[in-house]
Amino acid sequence: MQLTDYRDLTPAQREQLIDIQVRPEQQHFAGDMASALYILLSTDSPDLRGVALLVNNVPSAFLLLQRGAFLAPWARPDAATINALQVDRRLQGRGLGRFFMQALPDLVRDLWPDVRCLQLSVDPGNHTALAFYRATGWVDSGDGYRARKGHECQLTLLL
Template sequence: MHFALTRHESLSPTQQHQLLEIELLPEQIRHVGDIYGGLHTLTARPIADRQGFVLLMDDIPRGFFILKRRSLLPDWARECASVTTTLHALMIDRRFQGLGLGKQCLRALPALAQALWSDTEQLMLAVETGNHPARQLYLALGWQELPNRDPDQPGFERLMLLAL
C-alpha cells in the first residue's frame, strides 16, 4: 500500500468524489463532524490562513484534516505567545481505521505545518475529554495536555500542544 498526504485542492475530480464517501462512526461524527462540514470549513477566508489535507491510500482518499493559523485560529489558541497552527477535523474513514493512518497523519504533521507555514512554532488541538482513544494517541506521539480551562463547561474539551 502506498500512502501520501496531499492538499485538498490538488485532488482529481474522481478523488474529490471519493472524498465525499469517507464514512465515520456516529461517535466520531459527534467529535469531529462529517466530511461535508470539514469541506465547508475550507470556504473560510482568508484562504492563506487555512489548508485542507487528504490522506491517500493507493491514490484513494481515506482521511482528511484541516490546519488553521492567524485570523482563523479559535479563541483558545489565540492566547498563546508562540506562532500557532491548529489541527481540526482529523478523520479517517471507519473502514480503514486500525491501520495506523491517523498516527501516520499526526507524525507527518510537524513537517507538513512548517513546510506550509515556516513560522509555525507549535501545534494545538482541542479534543473532547471523553474521546479517550484520540487523547491516548496524541499523548503517545508527544502532545501535552494543557491545564484545565473550565471542566464544568458542557462539552468540555482538553487542549493539547506539540512544541516544534
C-alpha cells in the same frame, strides 16, 4: 501513503473525500466530511487548509489546519490548530492516524515556516482521541474550547 493539500488533489480525489466516513461516536466529536468541506470551501484563505491522507491515491483521512484569523482564541499566536480529523472507519486500526500525525509536522513546516507548534482541543470524554494524541507525542497544555462541563483538553505538539 502521503499527505496532500486539498488544493493539490485531482477533481476525482476531491469528489472521493465525501466517501470518508467515521463511526457515529466519532462523528459526535469530529463532525463529518460534508461539514469539514463546507468550512474549507467557505473561504479562500492561505490560513485555512485541508489536508488529505492518500492511500493508493485515494483520500482515506482528512483534517483542517487553521492559523491567523482562523486561530482558536485559546491557541498560541505561533500555532496552527487542527480540527475535524477523520480517518475512514473502514481503514481504522491500520496506522493511518499515526502516520498522519507523524507526517503532519513536516507538511506544516513547509506550508507555514513561522508556525512553531500544532494545537488542538479534545472533549475530556473522548478518551480514545486523548489516548491517541498523547501516544503520538501531543502533551497537555491547558484548557481548550468550552465543553458541556468545564473546558476541553488543549493539547500541543511542538514542531
